[in-house]
Amino acid sequence: MGAAFFYSRRPLYFRIASPRGIEPKSKPRRQSDVTTFADKTLTCRDCGIEFTFSAGEQEFYQSKGLTNEPGRCPECRQLRREGRAITRVRTLHQVTCAVCGSLTEVPFVPTQNRPVYCADCFSQIRARN
Numbered sequence: 001m002g003a004a005f006f007y008s009r010r011p012l013y014f015r016i017a018s019p020r021g022i023e024p025k026s027k028p029r030r031q032s033d034v035t036t037f038a039d040k041t042l043t044c045r046d047c048g049i050e051f052t053f054s055a056g057e058q059e060f061y062q063s064k065g066l067t068n069e070p071g072r073c074p075e076c077r078q079l080r081r082e083g084r085a086i087t088r089v090r091t092l093h094q095v096t097c098a099v100c101g102s103l104t105e106v107p108f109v110p111t112q113n114r115p116v117y118c119a120d121c122f123s124q125i126r127a128r129n
């Protein structure tokens with residue numbers, strides 16, 4: 001009788017212990033859409049100066065679905081919008097390309113501690129990154 005009693009209780013016990021349709025409480029939730037941004041330093045492809053791609057701008061870019069980083073500094077972007085980019089001629093400085101050694105002209109003052117590249121090498125380096 002004891003065994004029969006135990007046998008009849010068993011299915012009931014299992015039904016309670018593992019109820020159907022109830023998800024486990026610890027459902028894994030990914031917070032992948034919460035991204036923390038940090039300020040980035042980028043080089044303008046027009047004038048060669050370094051500019052800050054701020055965390056706020058990165059957030060703005062992402063909210064617009066833009067995956068590319070801006071290639072130009074805010075000043076050059078503004079000039080392009082106004083259609084004045086072409087008229088903005090800067091004094092060219094002759095430099096030697098750090099990769100191929102050929103003479104090239106850049107529209108910015110080269111600094112001592114930074115290598116300068118010709119347009120070809122620069123685009124190759126850019127493509128690699």
Ligand SMILES: [Zn+2]
Binds near residue numbers: 044045049074076
């Ligand atoms: Zn620029």
Ligand SMILES: [Zn+2]
Binds near residue numbers: 099117118121122
């Ligand atoms: Zn070169």
